[in-house]
Amino acid sequence: MTTVLKLGGSVITEKDVPEKVDDEALRMAAATLADHEDLAVVHGGGSFGHHHADRHGVTTTEGTHDAAAIRDIHGAMTRLNAVVVEALVEAGVAALPVHPLSVARRDAEATLTFPTGGVHAMLSEGFVPVLHGDGVVHADRGTTVLSGDELVVHLAEGLDADRVGVCSAVEGVYDGSGAVIDRIDSFEAVADTLDGSDATDVSGGMAGKVRALLGLDAPTQVFDLDGLEAFLEGGEPGTHIG
Amino acid sequence: MTTVLKLGGSVITEKDVPEKVDDEALRMAAATLADHEDLAVVHGGGSFGHHHADRHGVTTTEGTHDAAAIRDIHGAMTRLNAVVVEALVEAGVAALPVHPLSVARRDAEATLTFPTGGVHAMLSEGFVPVLHGDGVVHADRGTTVLSGDELVVHLAEGLDADRVGVCSAVEGVYDGSGAVIDRIDSFEAVADTLDGSDATDVSGGMAGKVRALLGLDAPTQVFDLDGLEAFLEGGEPGTHIG
Numbered sequence: 001m002t003t004v005l006k007l008g009g010s011v012i013t014e015k016d017v018p019e020k021v022d023d024e025a026l027r028m029a030a031a032t033l034a035d036h037e038d039l040a041v042v043h044g045g046g047s048f049g050h051h052h053a054d055r056h057g058v059t060t061t062e063g064t065h066d067a068a069a070i071r072d073i074h075g076a077m078t079r080l081n082a083v084v085v086e087a088l089v090e091a092g093v094a095a096l097p098v099h100p101l102s103v104a105r106r107d108a109e110a111t112l113t114f115p116t117g118g119v120h121a122m123l124s125e126g127f128v129p130v131l132h133g134d135g136v137v138h139a140d141r142g143t144t145v146l147s148g149d150e151l152v153v154h155l156a157e158g159l160d161a162d163r164v165g166v167c168s169a170v171e172g173v174y175d176g177s178g179a180v181i182d183r184i185d186s187f188e189a190v191a192d193t194l195d196g197s198d199a200t201d202v203s204g205g206m207a208g209k210v211r212a213l214l215g216l217d218a219p220t221q222v223f224d225l226d227g228l229e230a231f232l233e234g235g236e237p238g239t240h241i242g
Numbered sequence: 243m244t245t246v247l248k249l250g251g252s253v254i255t256e257k258d259v260p261e262k263v264d265d266e267a268l269r270m271a272a273a274t275l276a277d278h279e280d281l282a283v284v285h286g287g288g289s290f291g292h293h294h295a296d297r298h299g300v301t302t303t304e305g306t307h308d309a310a311a312i313r314d315i316h317g318a319m320t321r322l323n324a325v326v327v328e329a330l331v332e333a334g335v336a337a338l339p340v341h342p343l344s345v346a347r348r349d350a351e352a353t354l355t356f357p358t359g360g361v362h363a364m365l366s367e368g369f370v371p372v373l374h375g376d377g378v379v380h381a382d383r384g385t386t387v388l389s390g391d392e393l394v395v396h397l398a399e400g401l402d403a404d405r406v407g408v409c410s411a412v413e414g415v416y417d418g419s420g421a422v423i424d425r426i427d428s429f430e431a432v433a434d435t436l437d438g439s440d441a442t443d444v445s446g447g448m449a450g451k452v453r454a455l456l457g458l459d460a461p462t463q464v465f466d467l468d469g470l471e472a473f474l475e476g477g478e479p480g481t482h483i484g
Contacts, residue, residue, distance in 0.1 A: 118357075127307075
């Protein structure tokens with residue numbers, strides 16, 4: 001019963017302050033995870049990765065061959081990852097860091113390859129692999145951004161996950177009136193509502209998340225930190241997608 | 243024309259002082275690498291990794307499931323790796339870090355799997371991947387040590403490397419009288435001389451290196467920092483193995 005859990009960058013960092021962790025939120029998340037097994041965690045960049053990527057003009061499609069720029073982006077994300085792993089270990093979770101830049105690649109058609117054998121081996125040994133949005137080597141473009149959301153989808157497929165949880169800054173996917181949508185089973189049904197809802201998020205916002213998550217076999221929930229325990233206990237907090 | 247280059251931990255760190263980089267040696271190595279292409283670098287642990295591994299009783303065969311112990315070992319190695327990558331980038335090398343814990347695994351028979359697609363993609367894009375001795379998930383044993391030497395051999399095979407260089411603290415492999423052996427083509431010929439020569443090195447010492455390097459298809463040289471430029475220029479400094 002493998003679960004892939006995304007911890008949103010906006011949940012565990014203070015998104016408006018560069019490289020500032022939300023210690024209280026991270027500690028709460030770590031404590032909630034402590035009693036659960038067979039879990040792979042992916043966290044976003046929040047205030048760590050995005051501003052470096054912006055500054056260097058690097059996106060999921062625009063790359064760079066400048067190793068110093070990649071080091072800025074990757075370095076910030078590994079610093080955040082170290083803080084997350086540390087918080088989890090302190091909460092009693094057998095967390096191990098996994099850096100996508102070391103593992104993944106995109107070919108010239110932008111197709112992502114992420115060998116999940118190492119992550120699977122960690123799960124089999126009772127560890128909790130902790131991945132993050134990162135840079136990724138991209139044929140003919142140097143290195144582009146691999147977002148946490150793209151990673152969640154790819155990892156869920158690669159691990160044949162049974163459940164996917166996206167712990168975000170909002171309690172679910174909102175409809176036009178600001179109410180949480182209970183279930184989404186097609187993009188068309190919610191496209192108008194979501195269009196432009198997160199225009200400032202370089203990694204695609206809620207519309208992009210929903211579209212990608214709808215492609216998964218595994219049932220997915222989008223919820224906030226208050227819904228995390230319910231999700232890990234098998235419940236369906238927030239919005240069900242799929 | 244792919245080259246795999248090992249930078250020995252005893253070359254780039256002060257081996258007797260915990261977590262102390264030999265800045266001058268590292269700067270020299272980085273400057274020498276600056277003019278060369280199609281190069282994958284592996285560095286050892288020197289004074290960074292070994293004492294943490296010793297303290298926690300973790301070896302290439304004895305593992306641990308203690309995430310805090312793994313974090314100590316892996317954390318020290320990633321700190322050294324960051325310093326090495328930084329020095330290379332400052333010297334103009336397009337260096338990218340690759341953390342083996344994120345990529346590799348051993349099965350229950352201790353056979354190592356290290357998918358080299360990501361490293362190969364980095365080389366194709368003109369980057370210099372920089373790997374290091376690390377922890378590795380090991381079926382039924384948690385995490386064991388993956389030595390820089392083992393990694394060199396595995397990477398050379400995986401990348402189908404044309405040349406392998408081992409830049410060590412000594413100018414080559416010594417015979418019983420302290421002279422550098424020019425060529426070694428079988429372990430038997432040198433076994434008596436090498437036996438016990440590096441009894442204090444947990445990752446196997448020179449005898450282990452020679453035995454492993456003899457198994458490679460690619461021609462290999464063992465040399466010291468003074469021989470690095472000659473090796474990268476296509477020369478055969480130190481001892482030829484194979």
